[in-house]
Amino acid sequence: MxxxxxxxxxxxxxxxxxxxxxxxxxxxxxxxxxxxxxxxxxxxxxxxxxxxxxxxxxxxxxxxxxxxxxxxxxxxxxxxxxxxxxxxxxxxxxxxxxxxxxxxxxxxxxxxxxxxxxxxxxxxxxxxxxxxxxxxxxxxxxxxxxxxxxxxxxxxxxxxxxxxxxxxxxxxxxxxxxxxxxxxxxxxxxxxxxxxxxxxxxxxxxxxxxxxxxxxxxxxELKAKTGGQVLTVRPADAADLATVVSIASEVAHATPEVAQTTVTVPVNGPGVLPAVVRRLDTADIQVAELALRGSSLDEVFLSLTGHRADADAPQGADLEGTRA
Amino acid sequence: MTAATLSAPLAPPRRLGPTAGVRHTLTLAWRSLVQIKHNPMELLDLSIQPVMFVLLFTYVFGGAIAGSPGEYLTFALPGIIVQNAFFATMTTGFGLNNDLTKGVFDRLRSLPIARWAPLAGRILADTVKQAWSVALLVGVGMILGFRLADGVLGLLGAFALLLAFSLAASWISVLVGVLVGEPEKVQIFGFMVIFPLTFTSNAFVPTETMPGWLQAWVEVNPVTILADALRGLLVGGPVAAPVVQSLLWAGVLAAIFAPLAVRGLKRRV
The missing domain is CATH 3.40.50.300 (P-loop containing nucleotide triphosphate hydrolases)
Incomplete structure (x- = not known):
């Protein structure tokens, strides 16, 4: 070439x-x-x-x-x-x-x-x-x-x-x-x-x-690299936000992003959505929005670097940890 | 190994021709001078300020210092020319800093031009501006009654000496322009250093009227020496000693500040 x-x-x-x-x-x-x-x-x-x-x-x-x-x-x-x-x-x-x-x-x-x-x-x-x-x-x-x-x-x-x-x-x-x-x-x-x-x-x-x-x-290729999908959960009651974050993080094995009351996390594999629904139900959390969609490059970036593209780079971001 | 697989769509010349750098310098000097057309304030700076100095000093201080405005003009005009020259060298640092902070310098360096042309072009343009304000000062002085002792020859000599000295002193300005973060700081530096430097000389007032400790500095101050050299060339008096000392000062300034400025510039870009 x-x-x-x-x-x-x-x-x-x-x-x-x-x-x-x-x-x-x-x-x-x-x-x-x-x-x-x-x-x-x-x-x-x-x-x-x-x-x-x-x-x-x-x-x-x-x-x-x-x-x-x-x-x-x-x-x-x-x-x-x-x-x-x-x-x-x-x-x-x-x-x-x-x-x-x-x-x-x-x-x-x-x-x-x-x-x-x-x-x-x-x-x-x-x-x-x-x-x-x-x-x-x-x-x-x-x-x-x-x-x-x-x-x-x-x-x-x-x-x-x-x-x-x-x-x-x-x-x-x-x-x-x-x-x-x-x-x-x-x-x-x-x-x-x-x-x-x-x-x-x-x-x-x-x-x-x-x-x-x-x-x-x-x-x-880059979009496919992250598993290709992003889970979005928005609890009806903002008081449940912390619980939602911990559920999302456990199910996706990644650190979720929180923007106002919306929690997003890149996910891998087919079993994630049912697992999240079960966990949310068990915790008795009302959900205003729940979605699974193909990731944009924004999420690709997040999952690769551990931080948003528009944020200043944190010192010593642990790449391997967030990619796992 | 990579080179063989890469496309080489052109085989452009490997080096610049010998006269190319001169051509680039002239083009870049044109650029600095054409800026004046769009920024008439700069022309006012170059013209009104020196003329105002001549008028104010001659008519306000002239009587008190030398007995009459006419007498004082003969003494002070060479000094005013020197002060103006020192201030004018700051233009180089100001313009260079502007180019560095605004990114113009990087654009120029990405072009296939001589590496020294951007700096040389700027200095050449500033020399032209310097020549303009000296001509203006002498012209206004002559209207007010300043008389040349050695005619055109002395005037040309004074011109040449002043430009040679300015060229050397402009390295200080280049260094400042390279070191400071924004163009306005070059002006602040100019004000804070050049004002006391030019006033602690015999540019405006005879040395004898000052306290002894100050006289010691005034006598070695390059402003005094250059002013004396210009007096010799323009209105008569000793020429050889102050001219030689002025050139020595120019040599010392260039030897110290040119390498520092070039090193600073290389580090900055």
Whole structure:
């Protein structure tokens, strides 16, 4: 198989903190690969190493066939980078930002202007072309960021949390753009905290936590990995919540999540639902809601990492314990 | 082993051409200068503040310090030019810090451009801004009656010396820009360090009027030395000694702060 990105054993420390604890990745050419994990999991550090901005302490990586350290200059000619940490100049206009990058990439003044015009049109920014980027809305800013990373027609595109903080409409627009790019043959490495985003765009996902890839596969494979099902119980009387939690935990052999009065827990095997019903009946608990459904990536994440994707990572989360 | 199985859709050049870095620097300097078009406040900063200083010092303090505004202008204009130059170097750190915190620096570093171009482009643009405010100060001074002793040659010499010194001193600014967390802190640093530094010199007031312990510092203060060098070049008086000492100071500042700044920058990004 043809890989646009390969990483083997990437380790990166910042003082006493280990941001990457041995990351391995293989991204097939022409696909969207999702790097999924909470804040501080090591997603951005991974992108910065692959985009030649940061050197790994150990391990090696190639992008488009070139080593990111030895052949960094070649890699830079083939990649585009967009994200929270790679931004346009807010004081310049949209057109000037794209012109600047075109000129830096060696285009003539005329070619750089033409390329800027074309990208501004593609990204519906023509009307705002001559306004300073700081006056743009969040969605326009991200589109300009993305346009800026496409000036050099990259083969590999890094999108570091491209839709964080965007409203749903802008997010959908950006997803459409990414899909269009991939149909043109661009390989995309996407980092995200949003499971839905990875589910929507990526053909393959690596779940990252504490600087390590803890699971990898297609979205379907990952969902199947947790047994595929989630049990939801909501007691009619909130006073029964503690009893429900302990029943759910004993039956599912996992730590349940409690959101208001709803208890959810990932479950394995067919006997769970009858067992829960029996136990609830014995304890004489009235139930307002009882459901068993296929798990979303949210639950996958929870069962893999022991914490929610949007929560800050707890120190020393016991992965094995929650997976059992 | 992996390389053979990977697709290599292109075989882009392995290294940059020899003139590419210069081209990148010029393009990035253009970027810093075109910012002025969108942020006219910056031009006001570069223009109104120095002019205001000349007017205020000349007409408010001139009579008290030198007997008449005209006499004082001859003494103080070189000092005001030096003070302005010190403040102007802070622009470099401010802009660099802005690029670092906003992520512009990372975007630039992800491009196939010379590694030193982003910093060089910024310093080049700031040198142009510096030249503009010096020209403005001399122009306004001449309207108010400042006379050049050595004509154009002295003026060009003063220009060259000032830019050389600023280039060296801007490494301090780069270091501050790399170390602090937000651009505003660069300005706070500038205010807290440059104000006392420029006032404890003979830029505005003759050294003899100060207490003895202060005179000892004033005489070695680089602001004094550079102001004396500019006085020599612009209005006459000793030239060789203060010019050589100014260049020595510039060399010392660059030798200390350039490596620290570059190390700090590498650590930060």
């Amino acid at each position: 043809d890989y646009a990105i390969r990483a083997e054993g990437l380790v990166r420390r910042f003082g006493a903190t280990t941001a990457l604890a041995g990351v391995d990745l293989a991204v097939p050419t022409g696909t969207v690969f999702g790097l999924l994990g909470p804040n501080g999991a090591g997603k951005t550090t991974t992108v910065r190493v692959l985009a030649t901005l940061l050197r790994a302490d150990e391990g090696q990586a190639t992008v488009a066939g070139f080593d990111v350290v030895r052949d960094a200059h070649r890699v830079r000619q083939l990649i585009g980078l967009t994200g929270q940490y790679a931004s346009v100049d807010e004081t310049l206009t949209g057109a000037e930002n794209l012109l600047l990058i075109g000129r830096l990439l060696g285009l003539s003044r005329g070619d750089a202007k033409a390329r800027a015009r074309q990208l501004l049109a593609d990204f519906h920014l023509t009307d705002a072309a001559d306004r300073a980027a700081k006056t743009y809305s969040g969605g326009m800013r991200r589109r300009l960021d993305l346009a800026a990373s496409l000036v050099g027609r990259p083969h590999v595109l890094f999108l570091d949390e491209p839709t964080t903080g965007l409203d749903p409409r802008s997010r959908n627009e950006l997803w459409d753009i990414v899909r269009r790019l991939v149909s043109d043959g661009v390989t995309v490495l996407l980092t995200t905290q949003y499971l839905e985003e990875a589910d929507q765009l990526a053909s393959e996902i690596a779940v990252v936590d504490h600087g390590r890839v803890i699971a990898q596969g297609t979205p379907e």
